[in-house]
Amino acid sequence: MPVTLTSVAQLAGVSVSTASRALTGHPSVQPATRTRVVEAAANLRYRPNRMAAALRTRRSGLVGLVVNNLWNATFNTVAETLQSWGAEAGWQVLVCTTGGDADREAAFLDTALDHGFDGVVVAGSGANHDRVNALLDAGTAVVTTNREVPGARAPSVVLDYRRAAQLATEHLLAAGHTRIATVSATDAVTSGREQHAGVVAALAAAGLPLLPDLVHRGPFTTEFGRAAVTALLAHPTPPTALLVTNHEAAGGVLPVLTGQGTVVPRELSVVMTEDEPFFGWWPPRLTAVDNRAAEQARTAAELLHAQLDGTAAPGPSQRLVEPVLVVRDSVGPPPR
Amino acid sequence: MPVTLTSVAQLAGVSVSTASRALTGHPSVQPATRTRVVEAAANLRYRPNRMAAALRTRRSGLVGLVVNNLWNATFNTVAETLQSWGAEAGWQVLVCTTGGDADREAAFLDTALDHGFDGVVVAGSGANHDRVNALLDAGTAVVTTNREVPGARAPSVVLDYRRAAQLATEHLLAAGHTRIATVSATDAVTSGREQHAGVVAALAAAGLPLLPDLVHRGPFTTEFGRAAVTALLAHPTPPTALLVTNHEAAGGVLPVLTGQGTVVPRELSVVMTEDEPFFGWWPPRLTAVDNRAAEQARTAAELLHAQLDGTAAPGPSQRLVEPVLVVRDSVGPPPR
Numbered sequence: 001m002p003v004t005l006t007s008v009a010q011l012a013g014v015s016v017s018t019a020s021r022a023l024t025g026h027p028s029v030q031p032a033t034r035t036r037v038v039e040a041a042a043n044l045r046y047r048p049n050r051m052a053a054a055l056r057t058r059r060s061g062l063v064g065l066v067v068n069n070l071w072n073a074t075f076n077t078v079a080e081t082l083q084s085w086g087a088e089a090g091w092q093v094l095v096c097t098t099g100g101d102a103d104r105e106a107a108f109l110d111t112a113l114d115h116g117f118d119g120v121v122v123a124g125s126g127a128n129h130d131r132v133n134a135l136l137d138a139g140t141a142v143v144t145t146n147r148e149v150p151g152a153r154a155p156s157v158v159l160d161y162r163r164a165a166q167l168a169t170e171h172l173l174a175a176g177h178t179r180i181a182t183v184s185a186t187d188a189v190t191s192g193r194e195q196h197a198g199v200v201a202a203l204a205a206a207g208l209p210l211l212p213d214l215v216h217r218g219p220f221t222t223e224f225g226r227a228a229v230t231a232l233l234a235h236p237t238p239p240t241a242l243l244v245t246n247h248e249a250a251g252g253v254l255p256v257l258t259g260q261g262t263v264v265p266r267e268l269s270v271v272m273t274e275d276e277p278f279f280g281w282w283p284p285r286l287t288a289v290d291n292r293a294a295e296q297a298r299t300a301a302e303l304l305h306a307q308l309d310g311t312a313a314p315g316p317s318q319r320l321v322e323p324v325l326v327v328r329d330s331v332g333p334p335p336r
Numbered sequence: 337m338p339v340t341l342t343s344v345a346q347l348a349g350v351s352v353s354t355a356s357r358a359l360t361g362h363p364s365v366q367p368a369t370r371t372r373v374v375e376a377a378a379n380l381r382y383r384p385n386r387m388a389a390a391l392r393t394r395r396s397g398l399v400g401l402v403v404n405n406l407w408n409a410t411f412n413t414v415a416e417t418l419q420s421w422g423a424e425a426g427w428q429v430l431v432c433t434t435g436g437d438a439d440r441e442a443a444f445l446d447t448a449l450d451h452g453f454d455g456v457v458v459a460g461s462g463a464n465h466d467r468v469n470a471l472l473d474a475g476t477a478v479v480t481t482n483r484e485v486p487g488a489r490a491p492s493v494v495l496d497y498r499r500a501a502q503l504a505t506e507h508l509l510a511a512g513h514t515r516i517a518t519v520s521a522t523d524a525v526t527s528g529r530e531q532h533a534g535v536v537a538a539l540a541a542a543g544l545p546l547l548p549d550l551v552h553r554g555p556f557t558t559e560f561g562r563a564a565v566t567a568l569l570a571h572p573t574p575p576t577a578l579l580v581t582n583h584e585a586a587g588g589v590l591p592v593l594t595g596q597g598t599v600v601p602r603e604l605s606v607v608m609t610e611d612e613p614f615f616g617w618w619p620p621r622l623t624a625v626d627n628r629a630a631e632q633a634r635t636a637a638e639l640l641h642a643q644l645d646g647t648a649a650p651g652p653s654q655r656l657v658e659p660v661l662v663v664r665d666s667v668g669p670p671p672r
Contacts, residue, residue, distance in 0.1 A: 070406045092447045094432060096429070254614075258617055
């Protein structure tokens with residue numbers, strides 16, 4: 001059984017209320033008494049009841065993070081970066097994955113509210129603005145990241161997705177490609193909308209049209225990536241370059257390229273987005289746009305910390321994180 | 337502000353204590369009164385204070401999971417499998433990563449104790465048996481998995497690591513290899529100890545000695561993998577096959593093979609352990625031993641559930657999960 005305050009008080013020879021005041025630093029307690037109580041607590045390895053303390057002080061020491069999954073490098077980088085911040089800053093960061101399911105996300109946000117979490121970072125479905133606002137109303141610090149949550153009043157940190165797709169497209173254009181295929185997300189999410197706009201903008205700046213039959217937009221699944229690249233490789237006039245902005249679909253694109261023996265970049269130039277370690281291990285090493293997930297997480301932690309400290313300016317705000325092109329070996333000139 | 341029980345009682349026109357009894361199903365409350373209170377609670381979207389309820393009932397609805405990191409596929413598979421179980425079974429599973437740091441793990445286990453988590457799954461450092469036992473003493477359900485926690489009284493679920501390394505080694509022996517190099521973990525952890533023993537046993541069964549200068553054992557880091565494979569490739573008589581049982585080191589091994597242009601399997605056969613999706617995307621697709629992380633997690637959930645239900649047999653126990661060899665394209669005959 002856990003050691004109680006009563007045992008500490010008994011060992012120190014004081015009342016329970018004196019023991020409590022001594023441990024919380026109340027000025028009415030004599031220094032000698034305080035020393036006796038602190039020593040008794042140390043000897044008994046007393047741990048204050050944090051649930052009761054949380055009820056009293058409205059500070060639980062807990063920060064929640066909700067992500068869609070943990071196998072995507074962006075999400076696990078955000079999780080590890082926030083947990084390292086928490087270890088430094090004195091918060092226990094607890095992670096929930098939802099498979100992108102808005103209901104499971106809502107259940108987690110309710111848990112965070114019910115258990116008095118001090119803060120929550122949402123890198124999730126993009127839904128649940130009502131839960132986000134309910135947490136803010138209850139005095140919980142909230143930051144959204146990776147995807148916008150329309151209607152939420154929390155500050156957000158997201159990648160400049162449009163710029164990311166522009167950087168990648170410009171890199172392919174510079175190598176001489178004009179038949180550029182994309183495997184991307186739909187307009188239903190910020191990243192899909194913005195990255196598509198970035199591709200269109202870069203092509204337009206080069207005086208090139210978007211080629212609709214080389215554009216594949218769909219869900220965040222490997223199955224979609226597999227189907228999209230299979231269709232592209234079977235096209236009567238195949239693309240000379242491929243830009244994969246739907247990160248989860250990459251897990252379908254790469255095995256099809258491997259399986260069909262497509263020689264990258266001689267037959268097809270490839271640019272990925274959301275850089276992750278194994279893109280640099282692939283033969284050939286894959287050129288990618290880095291979405292700087294750790295930087296997003298550090299910025300989110302900073303915005304959260306300001307709310308936890310009470311130093312944040314009120315109201316919603318948006319921070320855009322600047323992407324970086326990481327040039328490796330998967331882009332070459334178009335085949336003759 | 338959250339809606340309080342007082343507001344519910346006012347709307348229903350009853351006392352706070354009657355409202356409380358009505359919502360907890362106390363038999364002394366008249367059905368008509370109960371209906372009025374339940375409707376008032378629904379109209380006000382009342383949520384009972386779960387922290388106070390947890391103090392009263394000693395049931396928080398929370399299950400913790402501690403893992404070393406989230407980028408290793410084993411850990412993120414365990415996390416996602418347990419969170420799916422939780423979503424089904426009615427527990428919120430909260431994940432903590434520690435970077436393998438035993439002190440951060442201890443801090444999380446203290447948080448789980450302090451906040452009255454109902455259960456904890458430990459897939460972590462292998463240290464902290466005292467914290468595991470303290471949780472068990474406090475009535476918390478605990479299961480350890482992935483790595484043994486010596487001295488802990490919780491049931492454990494681990495891979496049959498010895499068998500995993502034996503399977504991989506036998507597969508290389510069957511292809512004709514006798515100069516088999518290993519990049520593995522040290523004797524300080526179960527997996528390192530058992531997998532090394534499995535390699536030695538498979539070689540001995542084939543009448544072959546272990547070749548000490550082809551054995552590289554070290555920490556779970558990409559740097560170690562990089563250094564080990566660089567040394568192996570520079571060996572005056574290089575190995576014809578490589579078995580990587582230190583999974584984190586794989587992130588150092590693969591980029592060196594790519595960087596040096598090593599042709600797999602013509603110049604070097606390769607077998608990995610802890611299969612993960614991208615091993616099947618690699619050109620050539622990498623043969624690997626699957627540690628069945630999802631099966632480990634499902635078994636852990638089952639053992640945890642039995643404790644949460646109060647149907648578990650008391651005392652420690654060990655379940656071994658059987659590994660499976662996944663044959664792909666990275667093993668061939670030794671070069672002449």
